Amino acid sequence: MIIRFKITSALITTVRDDLRRPHPFAHERVGFITAGLAAAHDSLLILARSYEPLRDDEYLRDERVGAMMSEQAIRRARQAAMDSHAAVFHVHTHGGFGIPGFSGVDDRENAKFVPNFVSVAPQSVHGAIVLSDTAAFGQVWVGRAGPRPFITRFSEIGMPIKNWRAAA
Template sequence: MNIRFKITSALLKTIRDDLNRPHSFAHERVGFISAGLAAAHNELLILARSYEPLRDDEYLRDTRVGAMMGDQAIRRARQAAMDSRAAVFHVHSHGGSGIPGFSGVDNRENAKFVPNFVSVAPHSVHGAIVLSNTAAFGQVWIGRAGPHPFVNQFTEVGMPIKNWRAA
């Protein structure tokens, strides 16, 4: 399956600006991207629509990770997925340049909570994205137990249009 993710430069800037804000105890910020989908044959196009950051009080103190979301944050994002019938992607940043990758902690935590989005909003795909300062890397859950392919291509729509292959 060929999976493409498109996002406007303005929305991507908003997300990166938010993720770069300091938090009183978390070492990084996280949020959720809401997206629409278009699919045909073996192609899936994910179109980023909006971004919802975690509220400061939705972070849990956990020194083992850069940021830990509380149940309330996940519940709020799951409810939004059900209400809007949108695809939801957890997003955070590793900074730096070039195509980033998920850490072992990212892989473990994504596997725990992303399938819950599929359970409450099975009409859509859901996933996770990690940003650098210049690119992105992402994974999609087609179903709870189904394949979890990586996003093949990201496109930042702006002036100029930027493309990068990530899988």
């Protein structure tokens, strides 16, 4: 399956700017991107629509991770997925340059909470994305127990258009 993720330059700038803001105790920021979908044959196109950052009070103190979301934050994002029938992607940044990757903690935590979005909005795929300062990497859940393919290609739509291959 070929999975493409498209986001405008303005929206990805908003996301990156928010994720760079310091938090009173969390070591990093996280948020959610909502998206629409278009599918044909063996291709899926994910079109980013909006970004919703976590509120400061939705972070939990947990020294084992850079940022831990509260149940309230996940519930709010699940409600948005259910109400809008949108795809929802958890997003955070590792900074730096080039194509990033998920850490072991990212893999473990994504596997815990992303399937919950599928439960409330099964008409969409949902997933997780990690950004660098110049690229992105992501994974999609196709059902609660279905395959979890990686996003094949990202496109930043602006002047100039930027494309990068994120998975083979």
